[in-house]
Amino acid sequence: MPDRLDDIYTSLKRGSQKYMVEIDMDGRIIGYSADALGLLGYTKAEMEELTVFDLVTDLELLMESFEKRPKAKQEYDITIIAKSGKKIPVKVNPEVILKNKEIDTIKCHFRLKS
Numbered sequence: 001m002p003d004r005l006d007d008i009y010t011s012l013k014r015g016s017q018k019y020m021v022e023i024d025m026d027g028r029i030i031g032y033s034a035d036a037l038g039l040l041g042y043t044k045a046e047m048e049e050l051t052v053f054d055l056v057t058d059l060e061l062l063m064e065s066f067e068k069r070p071k072a073k074q075e076y077d078i079t080i081i082a083k084s085g086k087k088i089p090v091k092v093n094p095e096v097i098l099k100n101k102e103i104d105t106i107k108c109h110f111r112l113k114s
Contacts (some may be wrong), residue, residue, distance in 0.1 A: 022097075022107045027051040041083035055080050056068065056075070057087065077113065089113040 019039060022031030029050050037047055040055070053059060057079045074094070079087050094111040096103055 019110045020107055022105050023052045024105050025103060029055055039082070040080070057081060
């Protein structure tokens with residue numbers, strides 16, 4: 001039962017985070033929230049041309065941590081880069097989306113670091 005409650009809490013917490021970017025396994029951005037678009041300063045057309053490699057400065061560190069504990073509920077400190085070049089420190093909660101028991105996409109729910 002505690003695992004189920006933890007899952008519910010995590011879902012509610014993630015649902016309350018207004019910033020979200022979804023990436024496919026090639027790093028392409030395939031979805032995003034309007035708030036994330038506004039924070040980053042890109043147009044929809046520009047965002048659809050970007051990859052996660054364009055947005056995250058410390059992606060290698062994030063992926064290394066994520067690969068070690070992919071099923072653990074983790075929050076990672078990373079820095080994203082806005083269109084203006086401004087570096088924005090955030091906390092990200094990656095949510096793995098499976099399709100046929102394989103990783104299909106990753107939804108990255110994030111919030112500004114306080």
